[in-house]
Amino acid sequence: MDFPGGRVPFTDRLSFVGGAMSPSQPTSCYRTLDSTGACIVEAEVPHDIDEELALKMYETMVKLQTMDVIFYEAQRQGRFSFFMTSNGEEATIIGSAAALSLEDHIFSQYREHGALLYRGFSFLDMADQCFGNVRGHGKGRQMPIHYGSKAHNFQTVSAPLATQLPHAVGAAYALKLQGKPVVTAVYFGEGAASEGDFHAALNFAATLSAPVLFICRNNGWAISTPANEQYKGDGIVGRGPSYGIPSVRVDGGDARAVYSATAEARRIALEHNSPVLIEAMSYRSGHHSTSDDSSRYRTAEEMSEWRARDPATRFHNFLVSRGWWDDDRERQLRVATRKEVVDALTEAQKGAKPPLADMFTDVYADMPWHLQEQAAEARAHAERHPGSLHGIPLE
Amino acid sequence: MATSLLPARPGGCRFDLGFRSAIARVQPFIRKEPKATLRNGPLHAVAQQKLMWEALREAVDEEMEADPTVCLMGEDVGHYGGSYKVSYDLHKKYGDLRLLDTPICENGFMGMGIGAAMTGLRVIIEGMNMGFLLLAYNQISNNAGMLHYTSGGQYKVPVVIRGPGGVGRQLGAEHSQRLESYFQSIPGVQLVACSTVANAKALLKSAIRSDNPIIFFEHVLLYNVKGETKEGYYQPLERAELVRSGKDVTILCYSRMRYVVMQAVQQLEKMGYDPEVIDLISLKPFDMETISNSIKKTRNAIIVEECMKTGGIGASLSAIINESLFDELDHQVVRLSSQDVPTAYAYELEAATIVQPEQVIEAVQRVVGTAVPA
Numbered sequence: 001m002d003f004p005g006g007r008v009p010f011t012d013r014l015s016f017v018g019g020a021m022s023p024s025q026p027t028s029c030y031r032t033l034d035s036t037g038a039c040i041v042e043a044e045v046p047h048d049i050d051e052e053l054a055l056k057m058y059e060t061m062v063k064l065q066t067m068d069v070i071f072y073e074a075q076r077q078g079r080f081s082f083f084m085t086s087n088g089e090e091a092t093i094i095g096s097a098a099a100l101s102l103e104d105h106i107f108s109q110y111r112e113h114g115a116l117l118y119r120g121f122s123f124l125d126m127a128d129q130c131f132g133n134v135r136g137h138g139k140g141r142q143m144p145i146h147y148g149s150k151a152h153n154f155q156t157v158s159a160p161l162a163t164q165l166p167h168a169v170g171a172a173y174a175l176k177l178q179g180k181p182v183v184t185a186v187y188f189g190e191g192a193a194s195e196g197d198f199h200a201a202l203n204f205a206a207t208l209s210a211p212v213l214f215i216c217r218n219n220g221w222a223i224s225t226p227a228n229e230q231y232k233g234d235g236i237v238g239r240g241p242s243y244g245i246p247s248v249r250v251d252g253g254d255a256r257a258v259y260s261a262t263a264e265a266r267r268i269a270l271e272h273n274s275p276v277l278i279e280a281m282s283y284r285s286g287h288h289s290t291s292d293d294s295s296r297y298r299t300a301e302e303m304s305e306w307r308a309r310d311p312a313t314r315f316h317n318f319l320v321s322r323g324w325w326d327d328d329r330e331r332q333l334r335v336a337t338r339k340e341v342v343d344a345l346t347e348a349q350k351g352a353k354p355p356l357a358d359m360f361t362d363v364y365a366d367m368p369w370h371l372q373e374q375a376a377e378a379r380a381h382a383e384r385h386p387g388s389l390h391g392i393p394l395e
Numbered sequence: 396m397a398t399s400l401l402p403a404r405p406g407g408c409r410f411d412l413g414f415r416s417a418i419a420r421v422q423p424f425i426r427k428e429p430k431a432t433l434r435n436g437p438l439h440a441v442a443q444q445k446l447m448w449e450a451l452r453e454a455v456d457e458e459m460e461a462d463p464t465v466c467l468m469g470e471d472v473g474h475y476g477g478s479y480k481v482s483y484d485l486h487k488k489y490g491d492l493r494l495l496d497t498p499i500c501e502n503g504f505m506g507m508g509i510g511a512a513m514t515g516l517r518v519i520i521e522g523m524n525m526g527f528l529l530l531a532y533n534q535i536s537n538n539a540g541m542l543h544y545t546s547g548g549q550y551k552v553p554v555v556i557r558g559p560g561g562v563g564r565q566l567g568a569e570h571s572q573r574l575e576s577y578f579q580s581i582p583g584v585q586l587v588a589c590s591t592v593a594n595a596k597a598l599l600k601s602a603i604r605s606d607n608p609i610i611f612f613e614h615v616l617l618y619n620v621k622g623e624t625k626e627g628y629y630q631p632l633e634r635a636e637l638v639r640s641g642k643d644v645t646i647l648c649y650s651r652m653r654y655v656v657m658q659a660v661q662q663l664e665k666m667g668y669d670p671e672v673i674d675l676i677s678l679k680p681f682d683m684e685t686i687s688n689s690i691k692k693t694r695n696a697i698i699v700e701e702c703m704k705t706g707g708i709g710a711s712l713s714a715i716i717n718e719s720l721f722d723e724l725d726h727q728v729v730r731l732s733s734q735d736v737p738t739a740y741a742y743e744l745e746a747a748t749i750v751q752p753e754q755v756i757e758a759v760q761r762v763v764g765t766a767v768p769a
Contacts, residue, residue, distance in 0.1 A: 105514065107510070136547070137546075137547050137549065138545060138546065138547045139547040139548070141544055141545050141547060142545040142546075146545070148545070148546045148547075148549060148550070149549070150546070150549040150550060155510075155513060155546075155550065156542060156545055156546035156547075156549065156550060158537055158538055158541075158542065158545070159537075160533055160537050163506055163533065163534060163537060163538055165506070166502070166503050166504075166505070166506025166507045166509075166510060166534070167506050167507070167509055167510030167513065167538070168510060169503075169506075169507045169510060170506065170507035170508055170509060170510025170511035170512070170513075170514070170518075171510040171511060171513065171514040173492075173495070173507065173510075173511050174510070174511040174512075174514035174515055174516045175514060176492075177464075177466065177492055177493070177511075177516065178464075178515060196500070196502060196503075197502060197503065197506060200498070200500040200502060200503030200506075201503065201506070201507075203498050203500070203503070204497060204498055204500070204503050204504070204507055207497075207498055208495070208497070361548070362543050362544045362547065362548040363543070363544050363582055363583050364543075364583065364585065364607050365543075365551070365605070365606035365607050368585075368633070368680040369680055369683060370680050370681075
């Protein structure tokens with residue numbers, strides 16, 4: 001029957017779908033490496049990784065881990081206000097970022113700075129942002145981790161969860177209108193997927209045929225709220241088909257699987273002018289942020305079990321099995337990276353802070369009179385009370 | 396009490412209905428007129444009387460023609476042409492992609508417009524009714540307003556968020572919102588209110604070319620006012636308009652209150668008063684140059700606004716006048732605002748909620764004193 005709402009067949013059976021009325025198996029999780037990193041020989045790998053790519057991915061995973069450890073410690077020492085780590089999700093972030101073209105636009109939530117590292121953003125760029133110094137691309141305006149780099153097609157992170165999802169749909173629309181054969185990739189957590197913006201973005205992308213890759217990092221925890229209190233049904237992936245979106249669940253600890261799934265999703269998105277939803281299953285091995293102590297709500301056993309499943313080690317074992325990596329290179333990489341990170345932090349901490357005048361720029365394209373007036377008042381106050389500037393210059 | 400803009404009740408044309416539930420009901424009416432207009436002659440004829448919605452449509456049309464990155468999105472803006480016809484038939488010229496019909500979700504299409512603007516487009520986002528844009532407040536405030544700043548100037552968000560606002564005719568509380576007071580404190584957004592056929596077109600054209608996120612207020616009762624447009628004109632977004640020059644008192648107003656004030660002025664003139672009337676146009680930032688020059692001349696200020704008294708546009712403007720022009724005033728600033736209540740549906744209560752011409756007359760008498768015939 002052709003209803004305005006859709007062409008549907010009739011039935012004389014009364015049956016309800018979903019929930020308790022039609023229990024079904026959860027969607028399987030695609031993987032190509034077993035938990036030790038050994039290849040699953042029969043695995044379908046439509047987009048495999050060659051040596052050069054594998055090394056770049058692994059090196060970035062090591063960079064990310066090293067940076068996370070040292071930046072985290074720097075925050076604990078009070079050198080800057082806030083930090084978030086990606087422990088447990090390195091393969092999800094790097095595996096997906098590696099499958100994107102540099103022309104693809106990334107809309108991130110906040111735990112995907114690994115994708116920015118993969119695109120060539122330096123430790124110093126990140127340290128400058130965390131210290132909010134004058135060199136920092138954000139001019140000291142946005143809290144740590146909320147990076148953004150137009151040059152890297154990586155949009156500035158906005159703190160309210162999930163607002164980046166409709167942005168990604170809009171960007172895909174803009175790129176389509178400009179005739180560019182690229183996708184936008186948008187990251188979010190399973191907690192953020194409870195926001196209205198998630199549902200709107202999926203529905204918009206599907207109805208408007210926008211090539212968006214929705215990449216969900218299902219790390220099991222939204223600060224202290226476990227995933228089983230966040231949703232019912234077949235997780236995040238289960239929602240995709242009801243929006244008419246091709247969807248896949250992937251082992252987020254398997255960088256090779258994430259890469260292959262993302263590359264295939266990208267192909268589908270461009271060929272079919274369609275969004276694709278990827279749910280990467282992983283575990284947030286670290287605390288939510290430096291403002292959180294997850295031992296208050298998770299058992300030590302659970303945390304140590306998952307830490308043992310380190311995605312970087314798993315990928316490392318895959319590289320070694322291919323003969324692409326050895327202990328010497330591992331040692332050299334770790335030592336060199338560690339030095340680079342420490343040097344970046346030292347350098348960034350020495351960086352001058354933005355001047356007082358910068359507080360008033362970029363609010364508008366041109367400064368309106370009321371901001372000029374307030375800038376003059378702030379300056380006059382600072383001149384009367386130089387100590388209030390804490391050492392920053394006026395201009 | 397009714398101004399010429401308020402059709403006598405009942406039976407007047409209901410061009411003010413734009414909400415979803417009423418579309419089917421008013422469609423036969425709103426479909427008829429534009430066709431006739433289009434048949435009767437070119438929309439671009441110079442010095443031809445046109446309606447405000449036609450002027451707004453011309454602005455969108457001309458800017459879309461001049462710049463392929465300009466697009467318009469929202470609910471029912473494509474083949475339907477927008478609930479107030481501002482994009483009437485434009486989809487035929489520019490296609491369904493640039494006149495983008497979106498599913499219903501204000502925060503969703505607002506976010507989409509912002510994302511598109513960050514990625515190289517100039518996006519006009521139509522709110523079917525300004526009141527519904529409260530659902531998009533998160534995107535407007537946290538993202539449209541702030542991303543240019545938080546990105547260190549990397550990302551501009553050139554969006555024009557426009558649609559019908561203000562108190563219409565018996566549309567009830569949620570459809571009679573005056574959101575300028577809600578939006579005015581958001582850093583990074585600029586507020587513009589059009590009021591005439593001429594300034595509607597010229598301001599919208601400027602707004603589309605601006606790199607700032609602009610919230611552009613159209614009034615639900617003004618879409619069918621008549622007037623002329625000046626071809627090729629881009630009106631500065633930050634300048635107030637001098638509506639009537641006078642010496643007794645400066646009356647500051649915007650949007651539909653301009654007509655309420657001018658109705659009062661007709662009476663005031665007969666009574667021997669000589670008020671100066673300024674249409675603010677820019678609700679953020681205020682054009683304090685024009686405003687202060689006027690107040691220095693008249694030494695009196697009355698603010699007439701449709702928004703709520705508490706935390707409203709008048710509250711901000713009054714504070715600035717008191718702070719910066721205290722010594723220039725012979726009388727305290729007087730604010731005539733709507734009551735701090737949701738707008739009632741009942742006709743009489745609705746009328747009592749908004750400012751009436753009689754109140755303007757009384758305020759002028761109170762501030763200026765007895766009129767001295769010129």
